[in-house]
Amino acid sequence: MVNKQKILIVDDDENIAELISLYLTKECFETSIVYDGESALEAVKTFKPNLILLDLMLPGIDGYQVCREVRSSSSVPIIMLSAKGEIFDKVLGLELGADDYMEKPFDTKELVARVKAVLRRYKPVSTPAAEPSVPAAKIKMVEYPDLTINLTNYSVVYKGRTLEMPPKELELLYFLASSPNQVFTREQLLDQIWGYEYIGDTRTVDVHIKRLREKIRDHESWRLSTVWGIGYKFEVHS
Numbered sequence: 533m534v535n536k537q538k539i540l541i542v543d544d545d546e547n548i549a550e551l552i553s554l555y556l557t558k559e560c561f562e563t564s565i566v567y568d569g570e571s572a573l574e575a576v577k578t579f580k581p582n583l584i585l586l587d588l589m590l591p592g593i594d595g596y597q598v599c600r601e602v603r604s605s606s607s608v609p610i611i612m613l614s615a616k617g618e619i620f621d622k623v624l625g626l627e628l629g630a631d632d633y634m635e636k637p638f639d640t641k642e643l644v645a646r647v648k649a650v651l652r653r654y655k656p657v658s659t660p661a662a663e664p665s666v667p668a669a670k671i672k673m674v675e676y677p678d679l680t681i682n683l684t685n686y687s688v689v690y691k692g693r694t695l696e697m698p699p700k701e702l703e704l705l706y707f708l709a710s711s712p713n714q715v716f717t718r719e720q721l722l723d724q725i726w727g728y729e730y731i732g733d734t735r736t737v738d739v740h741i742k743r744l745r746e747k748i749r750d751h752e753s754w755r756l757s758t759v760w761g762i763g764y765k766f767e768v769h770s
Contacts, residue, residue: 536560536561536562537561537562537582537583537651538561538562538563538564538579538580538581538582538583539556539561539562539563539564539581539582539583539584539585539647540563540564540566540572540575540576540579540581540583540584540585541553541556541563541564541565541566541585542565542566542567542568542569542571542572542575542584542585542586542587542590542595542598543565543567543585543587543590543613544567544568544587544589544590544591545587546567548636549565549567550565551640552585552640552643553565555640555641555643555644556644556647559644559648561647564579564581567590567591568590568591568592568593569590569591569592569593569594569595569597569598570592570593572584572586572590572593572598573593573598573601573602576602576606576608581608582608582609582651582654583608583609583610583611583647583650583651583654584602584608584609584610584611585611585613585643585647586598586599586610586611586612586613586630587612587613587614588612588613588614588615588625589614589615595612595613596624596625596628599612599625599628599629599630600628600629602629603628603629603698606696607654607696607697607698607699609631609632609650609651609653609654609698609699610629610630610631611630611631611632611633611634611646611647611650612625612630612632612633612634613633613634613635613636613638614633614634614635614636615635615636626736626739626740627739627742627743629698631650631654631698631699631700632646632650634646650699653699653700653703654686654699671684672684672706674706674709674710676709676751676753676754676768677751677752677753677754678690678691678692678751678753679691679709679748679751679754681702681705681706681709683702683703683706686699686702688702688705690747690748695747695748697747700725700726700740701740701743701744701747703725704721704725704737704740704741704744705744705748705756705766707721707724707725708721708756708764708765708766709754709766711766712754712765712766712767712768713765713766713767713768714765714766715759715762715763715764715765716763716764716765717762717763718734718737718738718763718764719734720763721737721763721764722734722736722737725737737763737764741756741758741764744756752769753768753769754766754767754768754769755767
């Protein structure tokens with residue numbers, strides 16, 4: 533029997549939480565509902581979700597803080613939910629590590645589609661022993677001195693250490709590194725990495741580049757380079 537993927541729903545509106553749970557259960561997901569931030573942080577440890585649907589306005593610890601706490605120890609995908617009219621800072625949400633966001637009221641079918649899309653992109657790093665063999669030709673990987681980016685198992689090894697990295701950051705890094713010295717505009721990167729599923733602005737790209745630079749410093753052989761007035765490139769020195 534295939535293990536169901538687990539979705540943690542964090543929302544203080546019981547009706548909305550129950551509705552989301554109903555639709556996700558119909559799609560064969562296992563769900564758990566909590567109604568405040570503290571319970572959410574506890575559930576992350578005990579329920580071990582594959583994805584978190586996180587409401588912004590929660591009693592006690594708000595959604596931003598929950599996102600920050602979760603990200604300090606886990607790269608589990610997070611979709612943030614905000615009510616229409618609430619001031620939701622997309623850039624702050626993304627800086628804290630959210631993978632996507634939706635505004636209420638939303639179409640439940642679209643929410644389910646977003647959940648599936650984010651889960652498809654995210655594959656936690658598994659141990660080599662547990663990993664099924666993938667034909668070498670199908671492995672999507674780029675290697676540079678002190679840096680290996682593997683899109684097949686969503687892992688990044690930097691200076692001999694595996695980095696925790698949310699899916700979007702990893703995809704952006706892989707996309708740039710797989711086309712060394714090629715300049716991409718912010719619009720091109722937004723379209724390539726976020727695609728039709730994401731209606732955002734180009735600051736989203738800047739935020740993810742900033743977060744990548746905090747984790748991966750410039751190397752003597754390569755670096756994430758800003759091309760002023762245009763966009764970014766993965767610069768490789770010969």
